[in-house]
Structure formats: structure tokens, C-alpha cells
Amino acid sequence: MSHTVYDCSEGCPVEATLALIGGKWKGVILFHLLSDTIRFNELRRLMPGVTQRMLTKQLRELEADQLIVRKVYPEVPPRVEYSMADYGLTLAPIITALQKWGTEHLKKVKQEA
Amino acid sequence: MSHTVYDCSEGCPVEATLALIGGKWKGVILFHLLSDTIRFNELRRLMPGVTQRMLTKQLRELEADQLIVRKVYPEVPPRVEYSMADYGLTLAPIITALQKWGTEHLKKVKQEA
DNA sequence: TCCTTTAGTATACTTTTGTATACTACATGT
DNA sequence: ACATGTAGTATACAAAAGTATACTAAAGGA
Numbered sequence: 001m002s003h004t005v006y007d008c009s010e011g012c013p014v015e016a017t018l019a020l021i022g023g024k025w026k027g028v029i030l031f032h033l034l035s036d037t038i039r040f041n042e043l044r045r046l047m048p049g050v051t052q053r054m055l056t057k058q059l060r061e062l063e064a065d066q067l068i069v070r071k072v073y074p075e076v077p078p079r080v081e082y083s084m085a086d087y088g089l090t091l092a093p094i095i096t097a098l099q100k101w102g103t104e105h106l107k108k109v110k111q112e113a
Numbered sequence: 114m115s116h117t118v119y120d121c122s123e124g125c126p127v128e129a130t131l132a133l134i135g136g137k138w139k140g141v142i143l144f145h146l147l148s149d150t151i152r153f154n155e156l157r158r159l160m161p162g163v164t165q166r167m168l169t170k171q172l173r174e175l176e177a178d179q180l181i182v183r184k185v186y187p188e189v190p191p192r193v194e195y196s197m198a199d200y201g202l203t204l205a206p207i208i209t210a211l212q213k214w215g216t217e218h219l220k221k222v223k224q225e226a
Numbered sequence: 227t228c229c230t231t232t233a234g235t236a237t238a239c240t241t242t243t244g245t246a247t248a249c250t251a252c253a254t255g256t
Numbered sequence: 257a258c259a260t261g262t263a264g265t266a267t268a269c270a271a272a273a274g275t276a277t278a279c280t281a282a283a284g285g286a
Contacts, residue, residue, distance in 0.1 A: 012141055012144075012160075012215070013211070013213075013214075013215025013216040013218070013219060014140040014208065014212050014215055015137070015138075015140065015141050015215070016215040016219050017140075017211040017214050017215035017218065018135060018140045018211065019137075021131075022131060022135040022136070022137070023131075023135070023273090024128070024131070024132075024135070024273080024274085025128075027128065027131045028127050028128050031125075039233090040232080040233055040234075041231080041232065047125075051274070051276080052233085052234070053234090053274080053275080053276090056233080056234065057274095075232090076232085076281075076282050076283055077231055077282070077283065077284090078231095078232050078233050078234075078281090078282095079232075080233060080234085090217075093210055093214075094207070094210045094211060094214055097206055097207045097210050098126070098127045098130040098131065099126045099130075101126075101130050101203065101204065101207055102125070102126025102127055102128070102129040102130035103126040104203075105129055105133075106126060106129050109129075137243080137244085152262090152263090153263055153264075154262065154263070164244070165263085165264070165265095166246095166264090167243080167245085169263085169264065170243090170244095188253095188262090189251075189252045189253055189254095190252070190253065190254085190261060190262035190263080191252090191262050191263050191264075192262075192263085193262085193263060193264085
């Protein structure tokens with residue numbers, strides 16, 4: 001029973017990580033923020049599929065998990081910039097691995113279609 | 114605008130990957146199958162949090178995506194073994210990266226508590 | 227003066243995800 | 257004779273995720 005070397009019953013690491021980045025949009029948000037600081041509506045334009053409400057929600061959750069930083073400028077019209085937090089940067093290898101695999105996968109899917 | 118180097122609007126790779134492994138249990142299933150072929154009820158015991166119905170559902174989805182293989186033995190009592198498909202094995206770097214990060218993360222969380 | 231833009235919030239709704247419970251067939255063990 | 261284990265399915269329900277629409281304030285431009 002070599003697979004019992006790791007017991008997932010209490011606090012599974014894989015599950016823990018996916019709980020933070022496994023949402024439908026979180027990975028994509030992090031991916032974009034890895035390359036730049038981005039304003040709220042800029043992100044919306046980069047991710048046309050997500051609604052404003054969901055984007056807000058996901059961003060707040062990422063902020064609560066200390067993966068990103070939300071900086072509000074007291075201006076009118078309002079300006080809010082999102083960027084990676086130090087802790088979020090440690091996810092970089094995972095995000096780029098997801099992107100790399102996904103790129104190949106999409107290529108494969110397109111071929112089959 | 115350095116972040117526009119990659120446009121996520123049509124077929125985002127990060128999103129595509131998370132669509133396959135981003136479920137609450139899929140990552141954990143794949144993680145276990147990486148180390149061994151596992152029977153259905155063995156998996157249940159390894160993942161006490163998941164219900165039978167959900168486990169079945171997730172396994173069927175992973176199978177449909179060609180990431181795992183489901184082998185039924187015509188015996189009584191029934192025997193069904195799950196193992197990684199070749200395509201699923203290409204996810205190995207991602208799964209281990211998730212596990213590695215999650216381990217550190219859980220350590221951090223425990224410290225803070 | 228009106229339209230646009232910003233970064234949201236509020237409300238109501240649908241869909242997906244997940245839970246709980248009960249049920250199956252047949253072989254084996256007690 | 258009766259309980260146990262296998263790999264599920266069926267049904268009903270609760271919770272989470274996601275959608276659509278309308279609304280806000282105050283600055284700047286036409």
C-alpha cells in the first residue's frame with residue numbers, strides 16, 4: 001500500500017492549495033497580476049467572461065488570503081490597484097505551470113476538434 | 114501595458130487547466146493516483162470528507178477528460194480500479210507543486226493559529 | 227446640460243456543487 | 257440464517273457559485 005505514505009484525512013496540502021486558487025477565476029487573476037499591477041476595470045477587460053460581482057468577490061477573497069494587495073487611491077473617479085502580495089508571489093511556479101500545461105492542452109483539444 | 118502580452122479572452126490556459134483539476138476533490142484524487150492504482154472504496158477511505166456520490170462524479174469527469182483510467186473487473190463483489198492515464202501523468206509536475214506549496218502553507222497557517 | 231468613466235453595492239435569480247439517506251446484487255464469513 | 261463488503265444509483269435537499277440588472281457619486285469632456 002505505497003499510496004498510504006501520505007494521509008489526506010486532516011489538512012490535505014493539495015486540497016489546501018486548491019481551496020485558495022482553485023476558483024474559476026482566481027488562477028487567471030493571479031496570472032495577470034504576476035506580470036503587472038492592474039486596476040479593477042482593466043482586469044474586467046482582460047477577463048470578459050467574469051461579472052463585476054464575481055470579480056469583486058474573488059479579489060476580496062484573494063486579499064483576505066494575503067495573496068494580493070488592494071490599494072485604494074482617494075481620487076474621483078475612484079482608483080483601485082491590485083498587485084501581488086509577497087506571499088502570492090510564492091505561487092508563481094504553480095501559476096506558470098498551470099499556464100504551460102493549459103497551453104499544450106488547448107493545442108491538443110483544438111487538434112482533436 | 115506589459116500585461117497585455119497574453120490575452121485571456123479566448124481560451125485562457127490557466128482557466129483551462131483549472132477547469133480540469135480545479136474541483137474540490139480532483140487534485141486530491143490525482144495526487145493519490147499518482148502513487149498507485151486505487152480501488153473505489155480505498156479512495157473513499159483516503160478522502161473521508163467526500164461523499165460517495167461526489168467521488169463517483171469527480172472520477173467520471175476525470176475519466177471523461179482522459180486523465181485517469183477506470184478498469185472494471187467482472188467479479189462479485191465488484192472491483193473497480195482507478196489509475197492515471199498517460200495524459201494525466203503529464204499533470205504530475207503541477208500536482209506535486211500544489212502539494213509542496215500546500216504543505217508550507219499549512220505549516221504557516223498552523224503557526225499563526 | 228448630458229454622457230461617460232470609476233469601483234463598486236444591492237437585489238433577485240439560476241445553476242452548479244455538495245450532502246444525507248436509502249437502496250441494489252451477490253459472494254463470503256460467522 | 258444473518259451480517260458484511262463492493263461499487264455504485266436514486267431521491268431530495270442545502271449551500272455555494274455565478275448571472276443579470278439597476279443603482280451610486282463626483283469629475284471631466286462634448
